[in-house]
Amino acid sequence: MKDDAQMCTAESGNGNANTDNDLEVPADLLGVLDELIDKLPTFDTGTGCQRWVTWLARSRQRIARGDPHGIDELLSAYGGMGSFNDLELNDDLDRLRSRARQIARRTKRELDARDHE
Template identity: 35%
Template structure:
């Protein structure tokens, strides 16, 4: 396992944790599944991760920190920082996965 893959595994763990902190189970599960494949030296984890990006309903469309209280939309406290962290981790994961894919 190369250094980029090791770094990606850590980023995916952080990304899943951020998603879970906002109650997301779909995308956090996706990140954990990709991470598990990479931990098993299964290259399909790269393709699986990259398939989460792009298109309608993709990881690119995720916005964290939203809620409804008494039927009224509200932003959760700290939503700006949460989304900044999510965006940074998501971008880093894509960049690493793309670099690994290109090197194959």
């Protein structure tokens, strides 16, 4: 792996390693998502941030459970008209948004490569 981010293996809700999904998530992705989820509501002035807080929280939950579809769900927030990318944010939130996408894209590439081995 090119990045030195710490990795964690997601666990299922019962505390056992999730062997069906076996998603390894960079620990910093969960941290970045937590920051976005915490900070977006304080920025919202009728800009639709709550929609994205809900989206990010749902994606984060899936990722933390080891569901690789959580990565797909997160990345889908960044595409198309009216996407998370279109939301005008301050510099700090924009940096977090970009970082979350960067980590998620890298994780998706790694999952795809593993699936094709």
